[in-house]
Amino acid sequence: MKHIIVYFSPAGSTRLIAETIHRRLTEHGQEVVLIDLSTKNRTTVEKTSLVDPPCCLWIGSPVYCDHAVPLVTDFIHRLPFGSSKSYAVPFVTWGGVTSGLSLLEMAGQLQKKNFIPLAAAKVLAVHSSMWCAYQPLASGHPDKEDLSQINLLVDEVLRTLKMEEMVPLDIKVLDYLSLALRADAVSKSLKAVKAAMPPLAVNEQRCLQCGECAEICPVAAITLSPFPILADNCVLCLQCVRSCPQEAFIFNGDTVATRIAAMADHSDEEKVTKIFF
Numbered sequence: 307m308k309h310i311i312v313y314f315s316p317a318g319s320t321r322l323i324a325e326t327i328h329r330r331l332t333e334h335g336q337e338v339v340l341i342d343l344s345t346k347n348r349t350t351v352e353k354t355s356l357v358d359p360p361c362c363l364w365i366g367s368p369v370y371c372d373h374a375v376p377l378v379t380d381f382i383h384r385l386p387f388g389s390s391k392s393y394a395v396p397f398v399t400w401g402g403v404t405s406g407l408s409l410l411e412m413a414g415q416l417q418k419k420n421f422i423p424l425a426a427a428k429v430l431a432v433h434s435s436m437w438c439a440y441q442p443l444a445s446g447h448p449d450k451e452d453l454s455q456i457n458l459l460v461d462e463v464l465r466t467l468k469m470e471e472m473v474p475l476d477i478k479v480l481d482y483l484s485l486a487l488r489a490d491a492v493s494k495s496l497k498a499v500k501a502a503m504p505p506l507a508v509n510e511q512r513c514l515q516c517g518e519c520a521e522i523c524p525v526a527a528i529t530l531s532p533f534p535i536l537a538d539n540c541v542l543c544l545q546c547v548r549s550c551p552q553e554a555f556i557f558n559g560d561t562v563a564t565r566i567a568a569m570a571d572h573s574d575e576e577k578v579t580k581i582f583f
């Protein structure tokens with residue numbers, strides 16, 4: 307059985323989970339391929355063909371606006387149709403507001419592709435839009451305890467794969483949101499949030515056109531002309547804003563942090579890491 311771990315991780319938490327899965331699988335002597343979907347490392351068309359059966363696809367995304375990042379769901383959409391020996395384990399990292407419908411949707415989409423979901427995980431992780439806040443939501447996560455839950459998840463998946471009569475995950479367990487939160491999640495999307503926001507722009511007096519932002523952008527959305535211009539495929543990860551040595555992007559971190567904190571107060575989802583199998 308080949309294991310393929312595919313992930314997207316602008317700020318690094320999802321990568322940490324992917325690497326933890328990789329390490330544990332390797333310790334168990336498994337064959338593993340690790341694929342980062344960020345543009346620098348991506349040739350998606352070829353990579354989907356890696357997922358030939360028998361295989362177990364571990365697929366990870368940050369939660370953005372209550373859903374998985376479209377780049378990840380697009381990857382699932384492009385997967386070749388699986389066989390009776392195609393398995394999957396979706397995992398997400400979320401910043402203490404809500405994990406929304408991300409896992410349920412990923413698992414459903416994988417099932418439609420004939421991949422059998424065996425397990426899933428939602429991992430609490432520092433909120434990546436709050437780096438300027440005094441105390442970002444979920445700071446300190448993923449911590450040691452979160453990572454030991456991931457090791458447990460890997461152990462459990464390997465145990466399941468060895469069973470003669472495998473019991474797949476009943477994806478209804480991923481439908482865990484309260485009714486109010488669910489209704490909220492249905493109405494939210496990254497696209498809608500982007501449409502409601504003024505486009506990210508730079509203060510041209512500050513920008514030195516160094517290109518650091520274009521370099522770090524995980525979806526290659528930035529061109530310098532001569533100042534940075536963001537294309538439509540920007541996913542709002544804000545790594546450009548965060549990495550700019552001149553703090554040249556026009557961005558009010560306090561307003562963003564206050565809005566996110568209010569959303570977290572409104573959310574009744576327990577702020578913990580959880581694994582499902």
Ligand SMILES: Cc1cc2nc3c(=O)[nH]c(=O)nc-3n(C[C@H](O)[C@H](O)[C@H](O)COP(=O)(O)O)c2cc1C
Binds near residue numbers: 432
């Ligand atoms: C645009 C955007 C939207 C986000 N939406 C949510 C959300 O709906 N719920 C939540 O709990 N965290 C949200 N977060 C926080 C991320 O899910 C969390 O920090 C994640 O671990 C980031 O993953 P990464 O470090 O792999 O990039 C959002 C972050 C960004 C940048």
